[in-house]
Amino acid sequence: MRIALRPLLRYQLVVDLVAAGLFGLFSFVIELEPGDVLGNLGALVVVALFSAAFAFRRLHPGVALLLAWVAAIAQMSFLRSPSPTDVAVFVVLYTAAAYGSRRVYWAGFVSTFVGAVTATVYLILRGGQEIFHPENAFAILAVLLTSGFAFLLSWGSGALVRTTRRAAENAAAQRAAEEATIAEQERVRIARDMHDVVAHSLAVVIAQADGARYAAAQNPAAATDALSTISTTARAALSDVRLLLQQLRHSQADGPQPTLADVESLYAQVRAAGVELETTVDPAPVAEPPASVQLALYRILQEALTNALRHGVDRRVAVRFAWHPDRVELTVRNRLGDGPPSSSGGHGVIGMRERAQLAGGTLSAQPESRDFVVRVSLLIGPAA
Numbered sequence: 001m002r003i004a005l006r007p008l009l010r011y012q013l014v015v016d017l018v019a020a021g022l023f024g025l026f027s028f029v030i031e032l033e034p035g036d037v038l039g040n041l042g043a044l045v046v047v048a049l050f051s052a053a054f055a056f057r058r059l060h061p062g063v064a065l066l067l068a069w070v071a072a073i074a075q076m077s078f079l080r081s082p083s084p085t086d087v088a089v090f091v092v093l094y095t096a097a098a099y100g101s102r103r104v105y106w107a108g109f110v111s112t113f114v115g116a117v118t119a120t121v122y123l124i125l126r127g128g129q130e131i132f133h134p135e136n137a138f139a140i141l142a143v144l145l146t147s148g149f150a151f152l153l154s155w156g157s158g159a160l161v162r163t164t165r166r167a168a169e170n171a172a173a174q175r176a177a178e179e180a181t182i183a184e185q186e187r188v189r190i191a192r193d194m195h196d197v198v199a200h201s202l203a204v205v206i207a208q209a210d211g212a213r214y215a216a217a218q219n220p221a222a223a224t225d226a227l228s229t230i231s232t233t234a235r236a237a238l239s240d241v242r243l244l245l246q247q248l249r250h251s252q253a254d255g256p257q258p259t260l261a262d263v264e265s266l267y268a269q270v271r272a273a274g275v276e277l278e279t280t281v282d283p284a285p286v287a288e289p290p291a292s293v294q295l296a297l298y299r300i301l302q303e304a305l306t307n308a309l310r311h312g313v314d315r316r317v318a319v320r321f322a323w324h325p326d327r328v329e330l331t332v333r334n335r336l337g338d339g340p341p342s343s344s345g346g347h348g349v350i351g352m353r354e355r356a357q358l359a360g361g362t363l364s365a366q367p368e369s370r371d372f373v374v375r376v377s378l379l380i381g382p383a384a
Contacts, residue, residue: 005059006099017055024051027085042078046071050088057092061100065108068092072115076122089115090154097158098165105162112155116148179350186354259294263301270305276316277305285323289380296359296378297330300352304365304374307348308334311372323380327361330376336367352376 008016024047031043049071056064068089075086096108120143129136212226258266271277301319308317314335322329349365352374356363361378 006061008059012058016058020051020055023054023088024048027051027083030084031080039078039080042074042080046075046078046080047085049074050085053092054088057095058099061092061096061098062104062107064092065096065100065104065111069111072118076118079126081126082119082123090150093151093154094158094161097155098161099158105159108155108158112151113148115151116144119147120144182350183354186351187358258298258302259291260289260297262298266298266302266305270309270317274315275305275309278316278318280318280320281323282320283323285328286325289323289328292359293328293378293380296355296361297328297376299355300363300374300376301330301332303348303352304332307374308332308372311336327377327379330374330378332374333368333371336370336372 027047027050028043031040031047033039033043049067053064053067053071056067072086072089093108093112096104096111100108120140123143124136124140129139209226209230212223212230267277267279305317305319316335318331318333320329320331320333322331352365353363356376356378359378361376363374363376365372365374367373
């Protein structure tokens with residue numbers, strides 16, 4: 001039967017093996033009795049078994065627990081006294097509870113009680129005392145409680161580590177699920193936005209194509225102008241169609257979509273809320289950007305200004321657009337509060353980053369000195 005080993009990093013495996021080797025070496029030196037061949041042979045067997053259990057404690061806690069029991073039985077078979085080597089028992093009980101499977105976990109728990117009883121009986125018998133003698137009741141109870149407490153403390157420490165680790169893993173899984181849900185919801189909303197943008201572009205193409213077809217015979221110049229409009233609109237919509245195909249979703253709702261022409265209205269709303277808004281456009285755009293870029297910029301700017309309004313300690317907010325031939329850059333800067341700045345991604349940051357990525361760009365949102373800065377870069381040239 002194949003033994004399933006726990007995955008360990010290389011340095012962890014090396015540390016465990018080296019620690020087990022050093023433990024075995026020092027233990028044998030302590031156990032060694034010059035001139036006692038049989039006693040040294042027993043010491044060698046016991047130390048070797050405990051060292052093996054020490055080495056396997058994280059690699060396979062079940063095997064380590066089994067080896068520890070075999071070592072304890074060998075120690076009692078050779079009639080050896082308790083020694084510092086027995087500290088390996090506490091280490092094995094700890095790792096059985098912390099890293100073992102469910103079966104090993106409960107096997108370690110049972111071992112604490114069975115081990116306490118076994119150790120008590122062995123020590124009483126080895127001392128030449130009668131177990132059922134009334135005068136030995138107090139000594140038996142003291143040894144039983146002491147050994148049981150020590151074993152249970154080791155196992156309980158491992159169980160606490162196991163519970164803490166499981167809680168951290170569950171919390172991480174829950175956060176990942178929540179982020180995935182948020183991203184999914186944002187993709188659905190983006191798909192709805194893109195549906196409206198593409199529907200508008202295709203409606204323009206259809207109308208221009210119909211007009212060109214009717215005007216071709218009587219007014220060739222008008223047909224040429226219509227075909228030019230069709231070409232321009234279709235090229236602008238091409239990037240929108242590609243995005244739509246990448247993020248097909250189940251539901252799409254109707255509704256007008258904002259563009260950069262609506263930015264001034266957004267500025268007015270923010271200023272009406274008491275924000276001192278400073279806007280800069282340098283350099284200015286030389287042509288109208290694709291509708292998908294306009295929509296992404298508007299939504300990202302809207303979210304960034306909303307976050308500044310909610311979390312900013314200073315009412316001053318700076319917005320800067322920089323239109324380059326191949327890309328557009330947007331920067332929103334506002335002053336943070338007196339507490340330590342945090343760059344953890346909330347729902348708004350996740351949504352802004354999702355929009356930037358689906359529009360073929362990048363977004364960063366993080367503290368810089370005492371300010372919180374959102375930086376966006378979207379492609380608008382041929383590379384888009």
